[in-house]
Amino acid sequence: MSASTATPTDERLVSTSTLTRLLRRPELGALMGAVVVYAMFSVADTTGKFATVVGGARWTDSASTVGIVAVPVALLMIAGEFDLSSGVMVGSSGLFCGLLTTEYSVPMWPAILLTFAFAAGIGLINGWLVMLTGLPSFIVTLAMFFSLRGINLGVTKALTDTVRVAGVDQVDGFSSAEKIFGSTFWSGYDFRVAVIWWVAITLLATTVLTKSRFGNWIYAVGGDQNAARNTGVPVRRTKITLFVMTSMAAALVGIIDLTRLHSMQAGQGIGDEFQFIIAAVVGGCLLTGGFGSAIGSSIGASIIGMAFIGIAYAGWNTDWSYLFLGVILFAAVLVNTFISKRASGAKK
């Protein structure tokens, strides 16, 4: 403390005003965007429910399953890697759990544990392949995406003769699993329990990112992999751990979907990977790595949730939702780039 208290008023500190500090935060752009989107849909709302607690329960429901995966995807992007298989992993793990319970009569809870182990294994393969081959994770996980997509459909059809797994609610232990993963709370408003998972994961990831050694390593491997290696950061272990975490988060959403819908489609989750990446990018993650935040990614997920629900509440044709996502993504990247330029420029 002595050194810092010895110079409490360094006259040069004027250059780093509160504004600059704020501008340096990656989630600022997302927060401003969320406020704008919330205000916009509150005005456009035709049902009078969007800006109420009920409306809140609806859009957080939609945002939670995006956010649960978008947060680890953000950490992975900060570490400089992509996971395009995170969307299809939601389907794979839901199907894995569903088939174990319905086709092989494994009780629900052991099946859930096995599903997480399976997801960890897929994440491990992603991570190992990326680190071992040195190929871009974009390619490796794209290959994983298509492989899993094929396996999902092939295995489901082979075992059930249909493209969905149903009857999970008959399985031993389903009701307790449903309580943890697929139920609602706060009766009258019926918030999804997934929202709690989402908030918990966001808080955990934020703590890890800002307060732990592992968080320091995440920024380092994404910012400059060679520098990180030279200073003794275990680059390989850091990145592989993040791939595993992303995959397991996708499995959590898979189980949430399964316990909620009581069934799983073979095509579930396909396309969601881009929503996760959009949420992370809107939340301030740089595509080049080394910069971003977990809270930002959650705010990005909120924007996506608000957009889906808001468009429906506004009475607009929901076919247009994805156009909205596209525009939001572009605007967010534009704003973030502008802000980060301002933040580093304002320093001089």
Added chain:
Amino acid sequence: MTTFEPIPEPHLTPPRAGQVPALQLKNVGKSFGSVIALRDISLHVDSGTVTCVLGDNGAGKSTLIKILSGVHQPSEGEFLVAGEPASFGSPRDALGAGIATVFQDLATVPLMSVWRNFFLGNEPRLGFGPVKFLDTTKAKRICREELLAMGIDIRDLEQPVGTLSGGERQAVAIARAVYFGAKVLILDEPTSALGVKQSGVVLRYIINARDRGVAVVFITHNPHHAHMVGDRFYLLNRGRMTNEFERKTVTREELVKAMAGGAELEALAHELEGSAVR
């Protein structure tokens, strides 16, 4: 032909009485396949001194650094650390033995804050069992103190390293190496990308590190910078040690001349003068 100082045979000047050199190479060579990068290199580096290794591009400086920092293993010869034979498999091993290298690319992450960079890979933590958090307060305090001890007063420890000047970034990297117990500090061309003033700042950090008892190996192709801070000078040319000087026995002019290959420089000067007259 030029008249070099007669090369002392053997190259080795005896180490200071009663002091084991922090680092010593005996007749070290390194070849990559049929290419001989280094041949018969002998040098010793004492604690609390600055040893300069001078050489032009392609002289073998990078190979020498990589041997000293554990990236490469010598093909022949002996590598002694504090008098004991050493063999490093990786930079991490060398670091463990107290040999820290500040590479040209600095090993700092531009987007990360100064204090996070300072402790990268060696983060101080607080907590119980598996739940441990960064000791941010301690990290920032030590970072500020260490940087001040190196004579650098960073405005704001939260600012990204990328926004610092080149000299300041060198200082952060040097201060970090010194703080984490470097007994030998190898600096790879620390002034090559810097302006005159900033170079001066970095040279002062080198002196500061020396005064803290660190054996500094300063690799450069700038004889002027070397002469300002060096205690002993080794000249590399085409993979061989062509000359060795002590500070007492060499002037800057001699060093420049030896470095530039004297005659060639004189011939060049004549040529340029000649063309200027015309």
